[in-house]
Amino acid sequence: MPNITYIDAHGESRTVAGETGSTVMETAIRNGVPGIEAECGGACACATCHVYVDEAWAEAVGRPEPMEEDMLDFAYDVRPTSRLSCQIKIRDDLDGLVVRTPARQG
Numbered sequence: 001m002p003n004i005t006y007i008d009a010h011g012e013s014r015t016v017a018g019e020t021g022s023t024v025m026e027t028a029i030r031n032g033v034p035g036i037e038a039e040c041g042g043a044c045a046c047a048t049c050h051v052y053v054d055e056a057w058a059e060a061v062g063r064p065e066p067m068e069e070d071m072l073d074f075a076y077d078v079r080p081t082s083r084l085s086c087q088i089k090i091r092d093d094l095d096g097l098v099v100r101t102p103a104r105q106g
């Protein structure tokens with residue numbers, strides 16, 4: 001199972017096992033990782049699952065689709081590698097993925 005590391009705004013790091021086909025958001029919620037709220041449950045309609053993809057992983061993870069891009073406008077402190085974690089599907093080649101959670105959501 002691909003490991004995903006979440007680093008919070010204070011620099012605290014948590015690594016959990018993700019399931020292929022699940023999302024980075026679902027994996028965080030399932031494992032009690034703080035910093036991701038996911039109010040809409042993964043429908044790309046709330047922007048409270050915002051994360052920053054680590055630079056080294058940005059290319060592998062890819063760019064947001066237009067719908068996600070529009071929703072990201074509502075996220076707090078958007079940066080070049082910002083993504084909505086409910087839209088990042090976990091694949092085997094994302095083993096070791098690192099994402100950072102923002103200081104706050106929404």
Ligand code: FES
Pocket residue numbers: 025037038039040041042043044045046047048049071084085086087
């Ligand atoms: S959970 Fe709402 S946009 Fe990702």
